[in-house]
Amino acid sequence: MQYVSGSADAGGCFLCATGAVAQEAQDEANLIVHRAELAFILLNRYPYNSGHLLVAPYAHAGDLTLLPPPAGHALFDLTQRAVAALQEEYHPDGFNVGLNLGQAAGAGLPDHLHVHVVPRWNGDTNFMPVVGGTKVLPETLDQTWARLRQRLG
Numbered sequence: 001m002q003y004v005s006g007s008a009d010a011g012g013c014f015l016c017a018t019g020a021v022a023q024e025a026q027d028e029a030n031l032i033v034h035r036a037e038l039a040f041i042l043l044n045r046y047p048y049n050s051g052h053l054l055v056a057p058y059a060h061a062g063d064l065t066l067l068p069p070p071a072g073h074a075l076f077d078l079t080q081r082a083v084a085a086l087q088e089e090y091h092p093d094g095f096n097v098g099l100n101l102g103q104a105a106g107a108g109l110p111d112h113l114h115v116h117v118v119p120r121w122n123g124d125t126n127f128m129p130v131v132g133g134t135k136v137l138p139e140t141l142d143q144t145w146a147r148l149r150q151r152l153g
Contacts, residue, residue, distance in 0.1 A: 015112045016060045031145055034081070034152035038074035041082050041152060043141055048096075048118050050139050051086050051148065055079045055115040062111035064101060075115060082117045085151040092119035 024030055031043035033053070044052040055078045057071040067075070083095055096118040100107040 013060060013109065013112045015056050015109070015114065016058060028142075028145060028149075031141060033145060033148040034078070036074060036078055038071045039078050041078055041148075043145055043148070044116070045141070047141070047144075049120065049124060050144055051090050051092070051119045053082045053086070053117040053148070055082055055117060057113060060112050062102075062107075062113060064099065064113060067113060075113070079115045079117060081152065085148055086117065086119045089147050089151045090119050093122045094120045096120060 027033075027035070031045060032040055033043060034041040038059070039055060039057045041053055041055050044054050055075060057067065057075050059068065059071050061067045061071070064072075079097065083097065086092060086095070097115065099113060099115055101110075101113075103110050
């Protein structure tokens with residue numbers, strides 16, 4: 001409900017601003033499952049499916065063409081690692097992997113690039129609610145965090 005009502009947006013960049021998830025040493029509370037030198041992987045707080053990950057550079061950049069090449073390489077290296085971990089842990093039938101570049105393209109955080117990695121199963125609900133506006137996920141974010149933190153080490 002926080003997400004659809006708009007009250008989830010506290011303003012600013014939740015990924016890299018002062019006090020943001022990347023700055024804090026509270027990975028479980030912030031749903032960060034893996035950190036690398038230039039980028040990190042975290043669970044989407046408002047997932048489309050169980051295991052929905054975000055891969056983001058630490059650098060605050062909203063324009064893909066301006067992302068420094070080392071950060072771009074790190075972003076996609078971690079995206080590959082995220083897909084591999086989800087394959088091993090959840091055995092999905094497929095994935096949606098992508099970037100929403102700009103508000104017109106659906107970016108909820110247009111000023112900080114992040115890749116969505118969404119595991120998909122044959123017969124899932126294709127991101128649509130299944131019962132009267134309620135989304136059903138088979139596990140909690142805490143359970144998903146524990147499984148993927150262990151898998152990504």
